Amino acid sequence: MPEAKENGKNDNRVGLLERVKAGVKEDVRSLKTEMPAKIKEQVQGLKDPTKTQVYTSIFRHKHDDTPRNRALGVLSNVFLHLHPAKINRDAVRYSYTWGMGGITFYLFVVLTFTGVLLMFYYHPSKVQAFRDVLYLEHDVPFGKLLRNMHRWAAHLMVIAVWLHMFRVFLTGSYKKPREFNWNIGVLLLVFTLLLSFTGYLLPDDQLGFWAVTVGTNMARATPLLGHEGPFGKQLGMTPYNDVRFGLLGGSIVDANALLRSYIWHCIGIPIVASVLMIVHFWRVRKDGGISGPAPVMLSEEADKPRRRVE
Amino acid sequence: MDWHQLWEIVSAPDNVPIVALIPLLMFYIFLAWKQAKGNDELIAELETQPAMAKTHHRTTWPFRPGWQKEVHVWPFLLRIEFLAAIIVTIILMVWSITLYAPLEEPSNPNLTMNPAKAPWYFLGLQEMLVYFDPWIAGVVMPTLIIIGLMVIPYIDTNPLGSGYYTWKQRKFAIGTFLFGFIILWVSMIIIGTFIRGPGWQWFWPGQTWDHNRLIYEVNRDLPDIFGITSNLGKGIFGAIVVGGYFLIGGFIVHGLFRRYKAKDYQRMSFLQYNIMMVFLLTMIALPCKILLRLLWHIKYVWITPWFNV
Ligand code: HEM
Numbered sequence: 001m002p003e004a005k006e007n008g009k010n011d012n013r014v015g016l017l018e019r020v021k022a023g024v025k026e027d028v029r030s031l032k033t034e035m036p037a038k039i040k041e042q043v044q045g046l047k048d049p050t051k052t053q054v055y056t057s058i059f060r061h062k063h064d065d066t067p068r069n070r071a072l073g074v075l076s077n078v079f080l081h082l083h084p085a086k087i088n089r090d091a092v093r094y095s096y097t098w099g100m101g102g103i104t105f106y107l108f109v110v111l112t113f114t115g116v117l118l119m120f121y122y123h124p125s126k127v128q129a130f131r132d133v134l135y136l137e138h139d140v141p142f143g144k145l146l147r148n149m150h151r152w153a154a155h156l157m158v159i160a161v162w163l164h165m166f167r168v169f170l171t172g173s174y175k176k177p178r179e180f181n182w183n184i185g186v187l188l189l190v191f192t193l194l195l196s197f198t199g200y201l202l203p204d205d206q207l208g209f210w211a212v213t214v215g216t217n218m219a220r221a222t223p224l225l226g227h228e229g230p231f232g233k234q235l236g237m238t239p240y241n242d243v244r245f246g247l248l249g250g251s252i253v254d255a256n257a258l259l260r261s262y263i264w265h266c267i268g269i270p271i272v273a274s275v276l277m278i279v280h281f282w283r284v285r286k287d288g289g290i291s292g293p294a295p296v297m298l299s300e301e302a303d304k305p306r307r308r309v310e
Numbered sequence: 311m312d313w314h315q316l317w318e319i320v321s322a323p324d325n326v327p328i329v330a331l332i333p334l335l336m337f338y339i340f341l342a343w344k345q346a347k348g349n350d351e352l353i354a355e356l357e358t359q360p361a362m363a364k365t366h367h368r369t370t371w372p373f374r375p376g377w378q379k380e381v382h383v384w385p386f387l388l389r390i391e392f393l394a395a396i397i398v399t400i401i402l403m404v405w406s407i408t409l410y411a412p413l414e415e416p417s418n419p420n421l422t423m424n425p426a427k428a429p430w431y432f433l434g435l436q437e438m439l440v441y442f443d444p445w446i447a448g449v450v451m452p453t454l455i456i457i458g459l460m461v462i463p464y465i466d467t468n469p470l471g472s473g474y475y476t477w478k479q480r481k482f483a484i485g486t487f488l489f490g491f492i493i494l495w496v497s498m499i500i501i502g503t504f505i506r507g508p509g510w511q512w513f514w515p516g517q518t519w520d521h522n523r524l525i526y527e528v529n530r531d532l533p534d535i536f537g538i539t540s541n542l543g544k545g546i547f548g549a550i551v552v553g554g555y556f557l558i559g560g561f562i563v564h565g566l567f568r569r570y571k572a573k574d575y576q577r578m579s580f581l582q583y584n585i586m587m588v589f590l591l592t593m594i595a596l597p598c599k600i601l602l603r604l605l606w607h608i609k610y611v612w613i614t615p616w617f618n619v
Contacts, residue, residue: 070382083387086380090371092387095341099394106395110402130416137413148406155327156402158431162491163338169462169487170342172480175472179463186459193431200429207324209417210426214436218448223617229445230617252419294473295368296349298357302469302573 082281090293096171097290100164104192105277107157112270114150122202124262126255129204154196161192173291181283184276191273198265204258212261213253219244312518319504319515323412328430328503335496345370345475353478369474424508424521433502434495440510441600443618458490458589465586467577482571486590494596529609532602541615548612552619555598559591 049055050063061072071085090096121140122132136143165185168174174182201212219242220228226244227237239251249256284290320329348370356363367373381387415421428436438447470479477484507513508521532551533544564587568575578586602608612619 067382070384073384074382074388080384080388083383086382087387089377089379089381090369092381092390093371094390095345098338098341099390102391103394103398106398110399133413144410145406148409148411149402151411152405152409153402155324155430156398159327159331159334163334166338166491167342170346170475170484171473172471172476172483173473174463175466175469176463182463183460186456189459190456196431197429203413204417205412206414206417206421206423207412209419210423211428214426214428215432218435218444221444222449223445226445226449229449234616253417292473293369293371296353296356296474296476297470297472297479298353298363299470299479300357303577 082285084285084289087289088293091290093293096293098163098167100160100167104157104160104164107153107160108273108277110153111150111157114146114153115266115270117146118150119266124202124259126204126258129202129258133203133205154199157192158196161189165189171292175291178283178287178291181280181287184280184283188273188276188280191269191276195265195269195273198261198269201253201258201261202265209253212257216244216247216253216257219247311516313516315518316516323409324430325503326409328499331496332500335492342475343477346477349474349476350478353476425506425510427502427506430499430503434498437498437502437506438596441596441603445617446619454589454592458593461585461589465578465582467582468574482574486593490593494593527607529603529607531610531613532608533613535608541613544613545615548610548614548619552612555595556588556591559594560587563587563590 045051050059060076062069063073074080074083074085118136121136121143123129133147136147138144140146168182168185197212197215201208220226220239222232222243223230224232224235225237225242226232227239227242229237232242239245245251247257247260248254249260319325352368352370356366356368414423427433435447435451438451441447442451466483468480468483470476471483504515505512507517507519509523511523511525513519531544533539533547536547538544538547575583599611602611610618
């Protein structure tokens with residue numbers, strides 16, 4: 001009120017007080033009436049959390065038990081969408097795949113998890129390595145359990161990969177169009193064994209040391225590239241420049257070998273294997289999902305184009 | 311009978327995986343065989359009844375018209391995966407609580423372990439060191455195994471048996487794989503683990519490991535038996551024997567294959583056929599060489615200044 005101000009009278013101030021009073025009164029009234037309504041609304045809303053903004057921002061569809069939602073639940077989840085929405089009704093039978101590929105992958109996840117925890121306590125040096133393992137076994141809470149789990153999961157993974165390969169072979173699942181994925185699989189097999197082998201040296205005990213010595217001694221005999229191998233001498237191979245030297249970072253299994261083992265084991269091979277697994281799973285999907293259980297074929301149909309089963 | 315020795319070997323924590331592998335393999339072979347048998351019977355039935363073959367759903371599992379061919383991944387597959395993860399976790403937990411991972415003395419290059427064994431999954435190759443030089447057992451064989459596995463999809467031209475268990479439709483492929491996997495790989499691992507003792511000598515289960523045992527084995531080379539003494543002679547002789555093995559062996563296998571696997575033979579290209587031959591003959595060569603060694607104490611067949619076979 002600009003005029004009131006110019007008057008220099010008091011009613012303007014009184015007016016302010018009145019207005020403040022009235023305003024506060026209104027605030028109080030709103031607290032008394034509107035807030036309870038909001039609370040009521042909120043409580044009502046919380047009774048169905050699936051309607052909250054937080055919930056709907058995370059889960060992009062309803063969870064009602066409808067075919068559409070069952071499919072969306074798989075397709076809209078980055079981890080689950082490795083799967084198709086629907087699969088062959090008999091493919092879920094344990095007796096077909098034995099679940100071995102999945103178990104192998106699960107063991108890899110377990111190994112990554114326990115492996116990272118082990119890395120917190122381990123130094124890849126000749127002075128420290130063995131002591132670190134002792135420390136883990138005796139002083140770290142659950143350290144022994146951690147180490148045991150990592151070790152046994154590694155052994156189990158080797159067995160699971162073999163069994164997975166065995167079942168893939170027995171079901172003829174490497175045949176067209178899955179030839180390439182079988183090859184990715186063979187590489188995964190090799191890297192699984194190498195992962196296990198590089199880990200063997202890390203405790204730096206007699207067992208690992210001699211196993212790796214025996215293993216890498218064979219590299220001496222590599223044809224052409226090893227100093228004891230056929231034609232190695234002729235190509236100028238010595239213990240100080242052949243493949244074995246490259247693997248161990250020296251002519252004997254020592255500090256450098258420990259470090260190289262560690263880096264291959266914890267960084268190099270896991271990354272390569274992870275990439276290969278991504279390709280492997282991708283190809284399982286792209287090749288039309290897992291191979292069966294497919295309808296059996298009769299021998300007279302062998303050289304005809306494959307019977308389409310709708 | 312030295313029960314203590316036997317127990318020591320069987321219960322060594324790092325040997326437990328192999329002790330576990332044997333029943334696991336037996337179980338899964340049984341499971342596969344059971345399904346193969348069912349499918350083979352179904353195939354035989356359908357092949358005699360063309361009318362039925364036209365309408366049959368062609369699995370051994372029940373199916374009726376009107377049933378859905380596909381099921382939702384959620385929940386039907388995911389619940390199984392979840393359950394499998396839980397079961398594996400439980401097994402792993404129990405195993406880890408009851409059995410401790412081995413930890414020996416700190417590594418000591420001056421104190422040789424005897425026997426010094428590779429990790430169990432490589433013991434098959436280490437066992438091969440008895441019969442072959444390291445460049446073969448340690449380098450050539452693993453390479454051939456990897457390449458051999460990789461070529462399988464490209465040389466197996468049999469379109470039958472894709473996506474179901476069968477024996478009758480894939481006898482040759484499955485037989486060969488079983489030979490390679492069970493006989494040449496797994497059983498060598500079992501020998502390497504349970505039988506080989508100090509000095510990599512043969513100790514029957516229950517026999518005490520005698521660290522001082524020496525075996526005087528006079529090994530001969532094949533050229534010696536034929537009285538060939540000159541280096542040149544030995545080299546040429548060996549090349550002839552090895553080449554002869556592949557030529558004559560190849561010829562015999564060829565004769566058998568084109569007779570008994572006529573369809574596969576027809577389907578295979580020149581390259582596919584020859585690759586299969588090379589791998590097959592190399593595989594068969596292993597037990598041959600092992601027998602030469604065990605029966606006639608023959609160490610090398612082919613001796614040259616650069617390598618021995
Ligand atoms: C780290 C190792 C591996 C992992 C994590 C893995 C994982 C998987 C998974 C989850 C599947 C889906 C079906 C199933 O569970 O059986 C699969 C399928 C397959 N795997 Fe592997 N695998 C591995 C190694 C191998 C090896 C060693 C081979 C063969 C040499 C192989 C060849 C295949 C093939 C051909 C398929 C398609 C099978 C079908 O369509 O029925 N994989 N793998």
